[in-house]
Amino acid sequence: MITTHNRDLMAQARASLAGKWGGVIGAFIVYNIIYLLISIIPVAGIVIQLLIAGPFTLGWTCYILKLSRGEPVTLGLIFSGFNDFLRAFVTFLLTSIYIFLWTLLLIVPGILAILNYSMTYYILLDNPGMGANDAIGLSKKMMYGHRWKYFCLCWRFFGWLLLCIVTFGIAVLWVQPYIMVTIAKFYDDTKRVYAESTTENPAPAAT
Secondary structure, three states: OOOOOHHHHHHHHHHHHOOOHHHHHHHHHHHHHHHHHHHOOOOHHHHHHHHHHHHHHHHHHHHHHHHHOOOOOOHHHHHHHHHHHHHHHHHHHHHHHHHHHHHHHOHHHHHHHHHHOOOHHHHHHHOOOOOHHHHHHHHHHHHOOOHHHHHHHHHOOHHHHHHHHHOOOOOHHHHHHHHHHHHHHHHHHHHHHHHHHHHHOOOOOOO
């Protein structure tokens, strides 16, 4: 049940992205252009953004997860979340509400909620029949004992985010995919560890 070091997850992400930067940057640009065009629509743009946030997040996560696992990827994958619109929308709605409510208590509970629910969309992709609430619950279980590791992993990109500011946002074309693929590596690693722990410590049989 040993987890992979964060630096090694980042190295694995770079290896997965090698030779594929053009495609992933292109997908990232299309993803953001669509959001930008929708955002400039008066009034209705806000409603549309709320409706498509879940499906687009699921689609982008699908693209990144497949790329991370060395599977073939196409631009169309970023729209694949719309094939599972209801589940993606409900997931976005519930996670937003939960995080908002926890944040009302204090900033720290809000941050913990973000960490707890961070694997939800990956879980949805690996479990097509699972409901939104169950995926959120499983994410929380998987992240138990791994939240600090995930926080430290995200903190490792602080310098890269500063680079985005220095380059007036240009570097984000490389940095954002790099971050996302690294998180996908973290998910697969945490999923492995969680599966090993549940196999070694199965739930007691009902009497």
